[in-house]
Amino acid sequence: MTTRHLTEGRHGHQPERSVRLSQTDAHGYRDWLRTGDATVLLPAGAFEQHGPHLPLGTDAILSSTIAEAVARRIGALVAEPLSYGYKSQQKSGGGNHLPGTVSLDAATVIGTTRCLVSSLLSQGVRNVVIVNGHYENYQFLYEGIDLALGDLGLGPDGDQSVLLLSYWDYVSEQTLEAVYPDGFPGWDIEHGGVLETSLMMHLHPHLVDPERFVDHPPASLPRFDRLPVVPERTPASGCLSAPRGSDAAKGRLMFEQVVTDLSAEIATETGLLSSVPEAVLRVS
Amino acid sequence: MTTRHLTEGRHGHQPERSVRLSQTDAHGYRDWLRTGDATVLLPAGAFEQHGPHLPLGTDAILSSTIAEAVARRIGALVAEPLSYGYKSQQKSGGGNHLPGTVSLDAATVIGTTRCLVSSLLSQGVRNVVIVNGHYENYQFLYEGIDLALGDLGLGPDGDQSVLLLSYWDYVSEQTLEAVYPDGFPGWDIEHGGVLETSLMMHLHPHLVDPERFVDHPPASLPRFDRLPVVPERTPASGCLSAPRGSDAAKGRLMFEQVVTDLSAEIATETGLLSSVPEAVLRVS
Amino acid sequence: MTTRHLTEGRHGHQPERSVRLSQTDAHGYRDWLRTGDATVLLPAGAFEQHGPHLPLGTDAILSSTIAEAVARRIGALVAEPLSYGYKSQQKSGGGNHLPGTVSLDAATVIGTTRCLVSSLLSQGVRNVVIVNGHYENYQFLYEGIDLALGDLGLGPDGDQSVLLLSYWDYVSEQTLEAVYPDGFPGWDIEHGGVLETSLMMHLHPHLVDPERFVDHPPASLPRFDRLPVVPERTPASGCLSAPRGSDAAKGRLMFEQVVTDLSAEIATETGLLSSVPEAVLRVS
Amino acid sequence: MTTRHLTEGRHGHQPERSVRLSQTDAHGYRDWLRTGDATVLLPAGAFEQHGPHLPLGTDAILSSTIAEAVARRIGALVAEPLSYGYKSQQKSGGGNHLPGTVSLDAATVIGTTRCLVSSLLSQGVRNVVIVNGHYENYQFLYEGIDLALGDLGLGPDGDQSVLLLSYWDYVSEQTLEAVYPDGFPGWDIEHGGVLETSLMMHLHPHLVDPERFVDHPPASLPRFDRLPVVPERTPASGCLSAPRGSDAAKGRLMFEQVVTDLSAEIATETGLLSSVPEAVLRVS
Amino acid sequence: MTTRHLTEGRHGHQPERSVRLSQTDAHGYRDWLRTGDATVLLPAGAFEQHGPHLPLGTDAILSSTIAEAVARRIGALVAEPLSYGYKSQQKSGGGNHLPGTVSLDAATVIGTTRCLVSSLLSQGVRNVVIVNGHYENYQFLYEGIDLALGDLGLGPDGDQSVLLLSYWDYVSEQTLEAVYPDGFPGWDIEHGGVLETSLMMHLHPHLVDPERFVDHPPASLPRFDRLPVVPERTPASGCLSAPRGSDAAKGRLMFEQVVTDLSAEIATETGLLSSVPEAVLRVS
Amino acid sequence: MTTRHLTEGRHGHQPERSVRLSQTDAHGYRDWLRTGDATVLLPAGAFEQHGPHLPLGTDAILSSTIAEAVARRIGALVAEPLSYGYKSQQKSGGGNHLPGTVSLDAATVIGTTRCLVSSLLSQGVRNVVIVNGHYENYQFLYEGIDLALGDLGLGPDGDQSVLLLSYWDYVSEQTLEAVYPDGFPGWDIEHGGVLETSLMMHLHPHLVDPERFVDHPPASLPRFDRLPVVPERTPASGCLSAPRGSDAAKGRLMFEQVVTDLSAEIATETGLLSSVPEAVLRVS
Secondary structure (H helix, E strand, O other), X not given: OOOOOOOOOOOOOOOOOOOEHHHOEHHHHHHHHHOOOOEEEEEEOOOOOOOOOOEXXXXXXXXXXXXXHHHHHHOOEEOOOEOOEXXXXXXXXXXXXXXXXXXXXXXXXXXXHHHHHHHHHXXXXXXXXXXXXXXXXXXXXXXXXXXXXXXXOOOOOOOOEEEEEEHHHHOOHHHHHHHOOOOOXXXXXXXXXXXXXXXXXXXXXXXXXXXXXXXXXXXXXXXXXXXXXXXXXXXXXXXXXOOOOOOHHHHHHHHHHHHHHHHHHHHHHHOOOOOOOHHHHOOO | OOOOOOOOOXXXXXXXOOOEHHHOEHHHHHHHHHOOOOEEEEEEOOOOOOOOOOEOOHHHHHHHXXXXXXXXXXXXXXXXOEOOEEOOOHXXXXXXXXXXXXXXXXXXXXXXXXXXXXXXXXXOOOEEEEEEOOHHHHHHHHHHHHXXXXXXXXXXXXXXXXXXXXXXXXXXXXXXHHHOOOOOOOHHHOOOOHHHHHHHHHHOHHXXXXXXXXXXXXXXXXXXXXXXXXXXXXXXXXXXXXXXXXXXXXXXXHHHXXXXXXXXXXXXXXXXXXXXXXXXXXXX | OOOOOOOOOOOOOOOOOOOEHHHOEXXXXXXXXXXXXXXXXXXXXXXXXXXXXXXXXXXXXXXXHHHHHHHHHHOOEEOOOEOOEEOOOHHHHOOOOOOOOOEEOHHHHHHHHHHHHHHHHHHOOOEEEXXXXXXXXXXXHHHHHHHHHHHHOOOOOOOOEEEEEEHHHXXXXXXXXXXXXXXXXXXXHOOOOHHHHHHHHHHOHHHOOHHHOOOOOOOOOOOOEEEOOOHHHOOOOOOOOOOOOOXXXXXXXXXXXXXXXXXXXXXXXXXXXXXOOHHHHOOO | OOOOOOOOOOOOOOOOOOOEHHHOEHHHHHHHHOOOOOEEEEEEOOOOOOOOOOEOOHHHHHHHHHHHHHHHHHOOEEOOOEOOOEOXXXXXXXXXXXXXXXXXXXXXXXXXXXXXXXXXXXXXXOEEEEEEOOHHHHHHHHHHHHHHHHHHOOOOOOOOEEEXXXXXXXXXXXXXXXXXXXOOXXXXXXXXXXXXXXXXXHHOHHHOOHHHOOOOOOOOOOOOEEEOOOHHHOOOOOOOOOOOOOOHHHHHHHHHHHHHHHHHHHHHHHOOOOOXXXXXXXXX | OOOOOOOOOOOOOOOOOOOEHHHOEHHHHHHHHOOOOOEEEEEEOOOOOOOOXXXXXXXXXXXXXXXXXXXXXXXOEEOOOEOOEEOOOHHHHOOOOOOOOOEEOHHHHHHHHHHHHHHHHHHOOOEEEEEEOOHHHHHHHHHHHHHHHHHHOOOOOOOOEEXXXXXXXXXXXXXXXXXXXXOOOXXXXXXXXXXXXXXXXXXXHHHOOHHHOOOOOOOOOOOOEEXXXXXXXXXXXXXXXXXXXXXXXXXXXXXXXXXXXXXXXXXXXXOOOOOOOHHHHOOO | OOOOEOOOOOOOOOOOOOOEHHHEEHHHHHHHHOOOOOEEEEEEOOOOOOOOOOEXXXXXXXXXXXXXXXXXXXXXXXXXXXXXXXXXXXXXXXXXXXXXXXXEOHHHHHHHHHHHHHHHHHHOOOEEEEEEOOHHHHHHHHHHHHHHHHHHOOOOOOOOEEEEXXXXXXXXXXXXHHHOOOOOOOHHHOOOOHHHHHHHHHHOHHHOOHHHOOOOOOOXXXXXXXXXXXXXXXXXXXXXXXXXXXXXXXXXXXHHHHHHHHHHHHHXXXXXXXXXXXXXXXXX
């Protein structure tokens, strides 16, 4: 058979293989499902202010880019990202009141996840891996998965699974030490800070504006959440820690390490061979 | 003022101005909102089989591309598309049972629309324009808008509005005659047919595989919907009409005409000047 | 056995056989279900302004009357209509802001449909046919059916089905030409116009007031929906096209043709014999 | 002014004035709303087995007929009934498992009530009176009303109100003694019994079949509800008490007394004059 | 085996056996489930004003205390009570507008019940008995149970069941005559009156303040519910009938009789032996 | 004024002042609200297996006990706890599949929180503080709060607030070092471990069974969540880390430190004086 994948060359004559499921055709996809081994990565992001130097789509852009790199290594495909996420919270994202933050409520994040996981699994996808890039999403993604499995009646005895993870949980101690030589300030205030900025500088440099890096001490937020928020507790920049010290080399270090570890862990968990399904990915 | 837009050059040294809101930074966006004239286009698509020659993401790709072109003309920005849509129906999309079709239920499409419209309007966006590219979505998008307006307490006396439209309603009679010299078979079976295929050939040729064009008579479907579907009523290709006769020139003709008319109608309705907000769109 | 149907004579001494399920007794109904061939028609309408000459209940009245006529021909019974429908939209019904329009939201139309379809099918009804008389309802009825089938776990292999249709889709080209000798203006603005008015004049003349027919050009509405609506876009009468030219003869023509074609199509699809189940329908 | 009401004569040449809102036209309705005194009665029923001698629609038929009679006395109009109700419970209706019982779940009854009450009040109806005829509905109707008032922000200081009642609560002690000379068995088992049967014999004799009256002792049900039900606890007839002893005279007695008291209480509560709004009700 | 129950002695050196499930450990609970005979009582209450002499938690306190006494007799355990209930209604609880009344809406009561019943039954609990102490809850508890059974696919043929009851339905005629020598005023206005006050005086005397007993005639409420409420219809005390005449002896009489009858009825219905599972309840 | 609080003496003749809102009477509560300074603490827990040595109710017991101690210091009252929580997750609680774990879904936790917060704030409570004791709850509590504030239209300019916190976030570094001399293993696996066990040994020794302490290495769980869970990844005990090394002294140390810091932080944030409102708390 000659199933083919429809791929758009981003750079003209030298088309790169795409791992985006949205660019696959239905017949190729169907054939892939029949292998019984299809793994689909679903990136989850947000539409959220990230200070003056990063774009609003940062969370979805990063989780998508990481998912695509992992997919290439393990022979998976990447579904369209969840471009909108749960409400930004002040302690992890500055707050939902800030311009540029366009959010979904819990019911919608849960419902979207439930529908997508249910659709994919019922069509024969063996493993769905949700790669989260927006802290606030996590529990709602979890609930959506759990409800979908209930809908389908899937329990531990089957051979289908859903994995849920946030990519920063794969940054190793060693990498952290290299990226934060003066000590890691904690994931909670890593919003618009060195992690995200460096990753974007490595992966999407045109979307970062280093001239607009702010420099201020990390936000000092209480241990509780207060609602309605006290707006002044978020730095005026919208960043919870400053991007100062970010560079593409740090981004590359983190990216390579995370993609390597994440790929290995998913492959081990799902029993995926790392061989790419050539037929599906073959370009014109 | 020195607000700047973060733009990724797709072709290297000659960066094109991006109109994607996800690539704007929060501070530039905030300044734009303050003009009181911000219009945001929200493309709505689907993840749906489109036969062997078109990609699964066709509906979102087309509505996004059209929205971007309109945005350039009228000085608007484009939010990330709704990449997943309501369940494919047999009479307009072949049916939700087909592999490759990954759908949301009504509550999720309504909820997503409600949250996004509400978020955008409450931040000060003046007009939201939903550009739909998947027939089945329409009524659920409508309900989401209506609920959002209720949430915000917005009535006819305000100066904020939401427009909802499907792009094919802007194909003129004259264009139809040119594209379908043997007679227009009707929008209902234009799934995977000449309209979508020609548009894709013009706009994203790498994502179309003309060698896999099927050729079969248009689907003949009853006037009722039957559930559960009788699968055999959908042609094996998944297309409701054949793409035979599609070409990039037809796609260009439709695209230019639709973008022109759509831009004009939105500009008139919203009172938008067609001048581009340079500050927001300026590239690095 | 002597199961009997409880029938109210509308005209006193000459009782007509009733096909309304609400007038059947539970024991007769149970016996009918046991035949394995029970088909129930469920009319869906609305409570919506229809100008000064037609009653608020027009949509439910027409879909009910048509359903009853079809039921007589194919040996089915008619459940109580959905008397309230989804929000009136400006482009098809004048808008939900108009006095006299009392509407349900999407969740309620979906939920009602889901419950009723699920109840009927799980009791052993073989075919449920929803006869829609209010344009705005369609997609929400569809979702309700789809969810009910999911609840029951019914797929294509079973022998139960649900059909969904709008009665005007059964008006033939030939009939249209006879009713609109000057050209058919399109279903979208057929609200309070010649179709509905003529049908009502034929079927329920006492509910029509010809002295109050308005005469104005058809409404000219944009290709988009705008919310909040611009109220002035709806003609002051509330009709999207004028009833001028309506008469009972046209109503009779349409009614007879639609009922004939609809009955034939349903009978063919469901394999129903057209014999009436005498035992169930026998009057006292 | 010449607003007119569209009325269907049920008996041919001698048309009776209709108090059904669905038969009013939108312009007449609008004028009536402008009086500031409009009261709408909304009957709530069910679709529920009522033994072999009563029709499935009994609950909606009775609440509608009573509402119409009250409306004539107090100058109100009657909206289309809720023809389907909450699940039949074994202790008050025999149980939801019985053929012929087609029910809505709680969310749907609540949602329907919420939408209708909200629609009517926001259009300017001053008082909505829900006349319940199905025991199981009551609390869900209540919740729907409460949510609607919350949506509209209506509190005790306004002059709009919603009344909720079950018609049997208006049967007086004196009437009970006359109808049940051997002692009243209690409302809980009055399902398919003397109350409903006698009322139907008075009001809709063609819908009752006295030859099929069962005769068995009243159902003896425990003080708890058990789910899943033990089906044998419901008498095979589906009636919780036997209709023996029912007759039209008892029905007439109850009907007249209930309508009189109900009309008086509503009129007092709402300050309604009992004068009929002639313009609205004038027949052709 | 030596599974043990973790019990807190309320009075120091003489620990009483606890029947609260929350004080059991998971391993003991698991062993108990394996007997196949586990019955769990779930008390349902409210957080509702009860006049000046009774605490806000009265309904949950009473249903919990009764459930614990029943559990001791029949060898069951008691889950944590539903401490919050459905909105207080004026005719049975004074109304939801009164300070101290903190309520849940219908969807939440239904959802909570559905989750708990589903959790308990799916883990292997054989019978769940909901002991209701707040009139307004009943129908929402019922719906939650019904939905849970639907989720689990449990029908009449299985051996698991859920019982739902309100404890006052077990007060016998004889007891009523003893407690209300001047005639029983009816359950509807028994809010803050002799029943609840006497029970609390017997069971929790420290939580009752007899010096603050009000004395006023029973509330005289119409047969309808009106929303928004007319606040003046509720006596200023918040009690619908006065606690005058309450005493601990009456409380004891009612308590003993109700617990006895309730225990007997549950044991008969569920086939429970009244032997206590010693291993589970053994204290340290 | 002579408002009084109804307090149950736990130890007989020497009644302790109760800070439980459920034991307050409505009139005293109303007077307290009128001070404009009322702060209510709402403990959130779960019903979840905690190994063989701790009771199922541990999370609610601990958050309630801590909330009561804080309330005594800052002059607040404590509402009845949320005794049931969101589904136990394998990485933080062992998993929802384990016997003894009785959970709510997301919608129910959100809805309950929304209703309670809305009820309390709309009655005039100035500050609501949710003291969480079950990790999995946090985001759903947050959403419930956010929705309630939206319902009430409360924004940053008002003087009402809701605080949300988990009590373990108040364990200081210094305390951690004292409690875990060999190094703190991390909150994620502190389920049934030294923190909870020691706190229970200090606060509720009768509910802990030291003879059943398990001893095993901490659970080693992957960085992702997998659903359906792989049951073997949870230690057979149900504890994610062993309770070995727990003692009442450590519990006391943690309890005192957390209560002190939490009280100070809440008092500072809300501007509460630490004086106890004597009138409300006065015992009989």
